[in-house]
Amino acid sequence: MRTSVSILAVALEVMLILIIVGLTTGIANNYGKRMEGIGADIMVQSSNASVILALNNSPMPQSLAGKFAEIEGVQAVAPILALINSQSIGLDVIYGIDPASFFDVSGGFAFHDGRMFSEPSASSDQPVEILVDDWYAESKGVRVGDRVRLMDEEFTISGIVENGKGSRIFMPIRAAQEMTGQLDRASLFYVKLHNPDDVQQVIDRIHARTEFSTYKLTPMREFSSLLTPDNLPGWEAFNSAVVFVAAWIGVLVIFLSMYNAITERTREIGILRSLGASKSYIVRLILQESFALSFLGVVAGLAGSLLVERFIRAAFPQIVVMITPEWIVKAAIFAVLSGLIGSLYPSLKAAAQDPVEALAYE
Amino acid sequence: MSILLEAIDLRKTYKTGKIIVEALRGVNLRVREGEFAAIMGPSGCGKSTLMHVLGAMAKATSGKVLIDGQDISNMSDSQRTEVRRKKLGFVFQKLNLLPALTARANIDVARQIHGGGRDAESHDRLADILRLLRIEDKMDRKPAELSGGEQQRVAIARAVVNSPAIVLADEPTGALDSRNSEIVLDMFRELNRKFKQTVLLVTHNPELASYADRLIEMRDGVVVRDDSEPANWRRGLSPTQTGASAL
Numbered sequence: 001m002r003t004s005v006s007i008l009a010v011a012l013e014v015m016l017i018l019i020i021v022g023l024t025t026g027i028a029n030n031y032g033k034r035m036e037g038i039g040a041d042i043m044v045q046s047s048n049a050s051v052i053l054a055l056n057n058s059p060m061p062q063s064l065a066g067k068f069a070e071i072e073g074v075q076a077v078a079p080i081l082a083l084i085n086s087q088s089i090g091l092d093v094i095y096g097i098d099p100a101s102f103f104d105v106s107g108g109f110a111f112h113d114g115r116m117f118s119e120p121s122a123s124s125d126q127p128v129e130i131l132v133d134d135w136y137a138e139s140k141g142v143r144v145g146d147r148v149r150l151m152d153e154e155f156t157i158s159g160i161v162e163n164g165k166g167s168r169i170f171m172p173i174r175a176a177q178e179m180t181g182q183l184d185r186a187s188l189f190y191v192k193l194h195n196p197d198d199v200q201q202v203i204d205r206i207h208a209r210t211e212f213s214t215y216k217l218t219p220m221r222e223f224s225s226l227l228t229p230d231n232l233p234g235w236e237a238f239n240s241a242v243v244f245v246a247a248w249i250g251v252l253v254i255f256l257s258m259y260n261a262i263t264e265r266t267r268e269i270g271i272l273r274s275l276g277a278s279k280s281y282i283v284r285l286i287l288q289e290s291f292a293l294s295f296l297g298v299v300a301g302l303a304g305s306l307l308v309e310r311f312i313r314a315a316f317p318q319i320v321v322m323i324t325p326e327w328i329v330k331a332a333i334f335a336v337l338s339g340l341i342g343s344l345y346p347s348l349k350a351a352a353q354d355p356v357e358a359l360a361y362e
Numbered sequence: 363m364s365i366l367l368e369a370i371d372l373r374k375t376y377k378t379g380k381i382i383v384e385a386l387r388g389v390n391l392r393v394r395e396g397e398f399a400a401i402m403g404p405s406g407c408g409k410s411t412l413m414h415v416l417g418a419m420a421k422a423t424s425g426k427v428l429i430d431g432q433d434i435s436n437m438s439d440s441q442r443t444e445v446r447r448k449k450l451g452f453v454f455q456k457l458n459l460l461p462a463l464t465a466r467a468n469i470d471v472a473r474q475i476h477g478g479g480r481d482a483e484s485h486d487r488l489a490d491i492l493r494l495l496r497i498e499d500k501m502d503r504k505p506a507e508l509s510g511g512e513q514q515r516v517a518i519a520r521a522v523v524n525s526p527a528i529v530l531a532d533e534p535t536g537a538l539d540s541r542n543s544e545i546v547l548d549m550f551r552e553l554n555r556k557f558k559q560t561v562l563l564v565t566h567n568p569e570l571a572s573y574a575d576r577l578i579e580m581r582d583g584v585v586v587r588d589d590s591e592p593a594n595w596r597r598g599l600s601p602t603q604t605g606a607s608a609l
Contacts, residue, residue, distance in 0.1 A: 267456075267458065268460050268461075270458075271458045271459075271460060272460075272471070272475070273419075273443070273446075274417070274419060274446065274452045274454075274458075275446070275447070275452070275471065275472050275475050275476075275520075276443055276444065276445075276446040276447025276448070276450075276475050276476065277443070277447075277475045278440060278443050278444075278447075279439075279440065279443075281475065354420075355419045356414050356419050356420050359454060359456075359458070
C-alpha cells in the first residue's frame with residue numbers, strides 16, 4: 001500500500017509537470033502555427049486589443065479594410081470578427097470572415113470535405129453555414145451536413161478544411177456581425193503585402209495617416225515568433241511554479257512514505273546493524289528503495305501522461321498537449337531528485353538508530 | 363587455546379528517568395577459541411546487557427572488552443560496526459529474519475554486508491552449514507513459510523556463514539517450544555564440534571544451559587559462577603559447593 005501510494009505520488013508529480021507544461025507549450029505553439037498559416041504580414045487591431053486571443057471589445061469599422069488596401073505596398077486586407085464560443089471547454093475562437101478577402105490573404109482553404117459556406121439570406125430560416133477544421137471535426141465527431149450549437153445558435157457544417165488558418169471555426173462575417181449586434185464591425189484585419197520585406201515601411205505609412213495612428217499594427221512574423229513558449233510573458237515563471245509544486249508533492253510524499261517505512265522496519269534496521277551493516281549501507285539501502293520507487297513513479301507518470309494526452313487529443317483535439325523529450329527528461333530528473341531529497345532525512349535517521357534499541361522495538 | 367573474548371571489570375549503568383540502574387557491576391570473563399559457553403541467570407541479572415556490550419552493540423560505562431585481542435571499549439560506532447561485521451555473529455531470541463526476503467536472501471544479506479562469501483570455499487562452507495542445520499531444502503521460503511525452529515536455524519546459518527570468531531546467541535530458544543529448542547541447541551553444539559565455532563549462549567533456562575561445555579552464572583550484574591565442569595552444574599550444585607569462583 002505504502003509503495004503504491006509513493007509510486008502514485010511520484011507519477012502524479014510527473015504527470016502534473018508533463019501535462020501542464022505540455023498544455024501551455026502545446027497551446028502556444030499551435031496558436032503560433034495557426035497564426036503563421038494565415039499568410040498575412042501585418043495584423044491590425046484597435047489600441048486596447050488582446051494580442052493573444054486577437055479579441056477586443058471595441059471593434060473597428062469594417063470599411064477600414066478598403067482604406068488599408070489603398071496604402072502603397074498592401075496587396076490584400078481581410079477583416080475578421082472574432083467571437084468566442086463560451087460553451088466550449090476548449091475556448092473556441094470563431095472567425096467571422098469575408099471569404100473573398102480571406103482567400104486573397106491566406107491563399108484559400110484546403111477542403112477535406114464539403115464546400116465553402118454560403119452567405120446567409122435574410123429570408124432563409126435555415127441555420128447559418130460554417131466551416132470547421134479537421135481537428136475540430138475529429139474531436140466533435142461531426143461531418144459535413146451536421147448541425148452544431150455554438151453561442152446558443154444552431155449552425156450547419158458546410159465544409160471541413162485543413163487546420164492552420166487562424167481559427168478552427170469560420171462563419172460568414174455578416175452572420176457574426178448580426179449575431180453579436182456589431183454590424184459592419186471587425187475586431188482585426190489581416191494585411192498581406194506585395195513584398196513581405198516591406199513590413200516596416202507599410203506600418204510607417206499606415207501610422208503616418210492621422211486616422212490610423214492609434215491602431216495597433218503588429219508584424220505577423222514577429223507575432224508568430226512571440227508565440228513560442230519562451231517568449232510568452234510569465235511562461236517561465238508559471239512552469240517554474242508548476243515544477244516547484246509538483247516537486248514538493250514528491251518530496252513530501254516520499255518523505256512521509258520513507259519515514260513511515262523506517263518506523264515500520266526499525267527491527268529490520270536493527271538486524272542489519274547487528275550484522276555489521278554500516279550507517280552508509282543503511283542510507284544507501286533506503287535511497288536505493290526511494291530511487292526504485294521514484295523510477296517506477298516516473299514510468300507510471302509518463303504512461304499516465306501519454307494516456308491523458310491521448311484522452312485530451314480525442315476529447316478536445318483543439319487542445320494540444322506537447323509532451324517533449326526535453327520535458328520528459330526534466331520531469332524524470334525532478335521526480336527522482338525529489339524522491340532522493342524526500343528520503344534523505346529518513347535514511348539518516350534510520351542509520352543513526354541504536355542497534356540495541358532497534359532490536360528491542362516492537 | 364587463545365582467548366577470543368575478554369571482559370575486564372566491565373560496568374554498565376543506565377539512567378531511566380531519575381533512577382540509575384547498574385546493569386553490569388564489574389564483570390570479568392574470558393572465552394577461549396572453540397568454547398561453547400552459556401551465560402545463565404534470572405531475568406534482569408544483566409546477561410543481555412553483557413551480551414550487547416560483548417557484541418559491540420553497546421558501549422560499557424567502564425572496563426574493557428577485548429575481542430580477538432582488540433580493545434573495543436573506546437571504539438567509535440563505525441569501528442564497532444566493523445568488529446560486528448568481521449568478528450561476530452548474532453542469534454536473537456525473537457525470530458529476527460528479514461520478513462520480505464527468502465531464507466537464502468537473508469543469509470546472502472549477511473554475506474553481502476560482510477563483503478565476501480562468493481568464493482568456492484565459502485560456498486562449500488554454506489552448503490555444509492545448511493546440511494548440518496537441515497535447512498538446505500528451505501532456502502527459497504520466506505520466514506512466514508517456515509516454522510519457528512526452522513527460522514531460528516536460518517538465523518544460525520546467517521550468524522555463522524561468514525565464519526565469525528564468536529557467535530553470540532541471546533536466548534535463541536526463547537520463542538521456541540521445547541522440541542525445537544532442543545533441535546536448535548543440538549545445532550549449536552554440532553557447529554561448535556564440527557566447525558570449532560566459538561559460541562556464547564545466553565539463557566535463563568538451566569536445562570538449556572546444560573548443552574554448553576561451560577556455565578557462567580550471573581546475578582545482579584556480576585558473574586557468580588564460572589564452571590567448566592559440566593558434571594558439577596548438571597547435577598544442579600551451587601557455586602559454593604563446586605568451589606568455582608567468579609573471575
